[in-house]
Every structure is written in structure tokens, then in C-alpha cells.
Amino acid sequence: MSLDIPDVVIERLPQYLRSLRALKNRNIALVSSADLGIESGVTPAQIRKDLSYFGKFGKQGQGYNVKALADDLTRILGLDQSWPVILAGVGRLGKAILTYPDFTPEGFFIVSAFDSDPVIVGTDVAEITIRPVEQINEYIKENNIRIAILAVPGESASDLIDQLVQSGIRAILNYAPITPKVPDNVQIQNIDPVHSLQTMTFHLSDITLNTNS
């Protein structure tokens, strides 16, 4: 059994996977943790420790088989299957997400989109007909959807999240500028460019007028 694997470890796995794919594209068949470290920007010890949570993938004296490790990570991350995803909120941002081409090749496909605006409901975006948000819970249950992308305004986000979770959503990619509380068995990842920018300005303005009273 597992599942006392630290979240920090899991968050690095997609990065390793990406690096391995890049190496494979360069026709590199074998890679050491040192070289994978250079490629992914992680220390070799860290990589070895991270992988050790899941098994033994390397050969002493040689390193890791690039393709085999990529396949293993793909399986570990659950990316050997294709995940249906729903989108809530088809405003400016939601439309951009619907037409964003990068999800599909990675195994995520948006199967339906919902909005509360009657003007938007019924229209088509990227070959998907927008449904009224009132139908979202029913849709989730009937189609066994586990992943939702949230692109609604901050005010409506919390309530909607509660509903989604009720209906069976287990993973939320949240674009609303809030940090919602969700139950332990629900995953949430926030995409928040303003927050990211605000983190960086601290370092830019460090005249750092500190020295406490």
C-alpha cells in the first residue's frame, strides 16, 4: 500500500515525465539521475528519493531506461487513461480554456461546459454546446465525471464548488481568485496569475524597509 506519499513528491512527477519525454525525443535511451536532474532542475538525490516511493526503476551503474520510466510515471500518475472534464463558466476566460489546445494531447478532454447566463447557454464554443448550470450536478452524476475546471467569478465559486463536490467531483482546477476549502478527499489546484505576480513583486521592491521596532 502507499498513500503516505508527500504531496511535494507527487507534484514533481509530471515534471520528470516531461523531461523524460524531451530526452526520448532526442533519442536518449538511458539517463542517470544526475542528467535527469539537469534536464528537470531537480537534484539527483531528490529524484532518486522521489522515485523510491514507488519502486525501483533504475539499474546501478547505468541509470534509468527513459521510455520505461516515462511509461511507469504515466501509469503512476493515472495518465494512461483519458479523463473527461467539465468546465463551469464560459465567460471570457472559460472560452479561452475551451479553445485551449493543450489539454487533449495530455489525456484531458472537455466533454461539456456550463454557464448561468441565458445568452450564452445554447450557443456553441469549440463544438461544445453550452448547457445551463442548473444541469451540472445531474450531468456529473450521470456521466461519472471526476474533474472540473472552474472559470466563474470569485463570488459564485465557493457555492458552486460545494455543489460539484456533492455531485461527485474529486478534482478541481480553479481559476477563480479565491482559495476555497474542500474536503480532504477532493483535490484542488488554483491557477492565480495575480497571486503569482504579487509574490514576485516582494523581491523586486526589496529596499526592504525592515528592522523591527
Next chain:
Amino acid sequence: MSLDIPDVVIERLPQYLRSLRALKNRNIALVSSADLGIESGVTPAQIRKDLSYFGKFGKQGQGYNVKALADDLTRILGLDQSWPVILAGVGRLGKAILTYPDFTPEGFFIVSAFDSDPVIVGTDVAEITIRPVEQINEYIKENNIRIAILAVPGESASDLIDQLVQSGIRAILNYAPITPKVPDNVQIQNIDPVHSLQTMTFHLSDITLNTNS
């Protein structure tokens, strides 16, 4: 002096700021670390410890003055000034970013945008005329720009980042699906929805076929 303030601490500050603003909107003038904890989803001890890196902001027995603390955090984060930002890459994603309305009220304004495609160069998006990417270094230097948003394809990203850094960029909001290496004095934050989704699927598919060989 300061600047041995952990990054984890700095990353929580914008969250506190947001919570304080929400409290202020509800006309709450005074808040305890316990209540701010509920609002922001951080433990009270963590909040107090975090703030202690920057000074003493509370009153024993009472808590924190909401407005005063919000103002202090705004200053600490360098958000009491307005930051000019440039955008590199005006494709599908870049256009969405240009028309994204949330940066401006938070003190970030996009002053110019650049692209390599001659078809795009010269056109106007959101009242900004797209310039050729060849002029980006000159523009950064002449206008003393410190922050760049990167929305170019993965392949072009690394090289461009090196150029930006050379020209004086100190903070990069990166939408390209790579994890670039930058010098220590340069901040980078990655916005990577696919990575975020891939992190979550691990938890969804935990049949967790582990138990090592």
C-alpha cells in the same frame, strides 16, 4: 535587514491580503489571527509566525487592525506602486492575457506586447500595438521594465528568457509548459494547467498498484 525570509512565507502574504480586503468589505475593523485563519485557510500560529518576520502588527487581547495590516502587507509586497509589465507572445493565449481585466486593478498594467509573427505585428489588441519581438530587449532597457509575462510556445521560451534576463527583467510569469532555469536574482512563477491536472489525477486513480518488486 531581512531577506532570509522563507519563500513559503512570502507566498502566503497575498492570500492574507486578499482575506483582509474581504473582511474590510464586510466592515470588520479588527480581526484575530484565529478569524483571519478561518478566512484564509491558514492556521493562526502560522499567520502570527509569518507576520513576525516583518514586524509587530497586532495588539494583544484584540488582534489586528484590518485596514492597517492590509496597508502594511500592500507595502511589504511592493503593491503600493503600479508595475509596468510586458507581454511576449500574442497568440491565442497571449491575446486572452491582454484582454484579461484583473491585472490592472491589482497594480499591474501591460505596457507593450511583442510577437515574432509578422502577421500579428502591427495589429492592435486591447489598445496595444504589437511590436516585433526583435525590439523587446531595447524596450525593456529604455523603459526599465522589470516584469514580463511569457506566452510563447515551449520551444522558443528558454532562449527568450535568457534574453529578457540579459535586458534586465527580474520577474517572469511563465505560461510556457517548461520549467526554465533562471539566475538566483530573477523570480519566476509558472502557470501550467496541464501540470496541475496531472498532479491531481494521481489521487484519482489510486488503486495504487504499488508494493515494490
Next chain:
DNA sequence: CTGTGTGAATTTTTTCACAGCT
């Protein structure tokens, strides 16, 4: 030799718990 896998050591981050101010 080379480079993995891993306990042990170190460092970082979080939480505890309480003295002291209001």
C-alpha cells in the same frame, strides 16, 4: 568503476505553549 537505493544527518517549515501586553 558507475550510479542506484536508502538509512541517517541536516535543514526547513510548522506547530506548540506560554510569558506578557492591553
Next chain:
DNA sequence: AGCTGTGAAAAAATTCACACAG
């Protein structure tokens, strides 16, 4: 009495360093 600010303790994450497999 209530709640901050903070050293000290605990927990978590990273790095070290080396036995051992190929």
C-alpha cells in the same frame, strides 16, 4: 480575560554518504 509574539519542540522535506548491484 483575550490574543499577540516568539522561543522551543515537533514534523516534514531535503541532502548526504555509502553499501552494493551491474
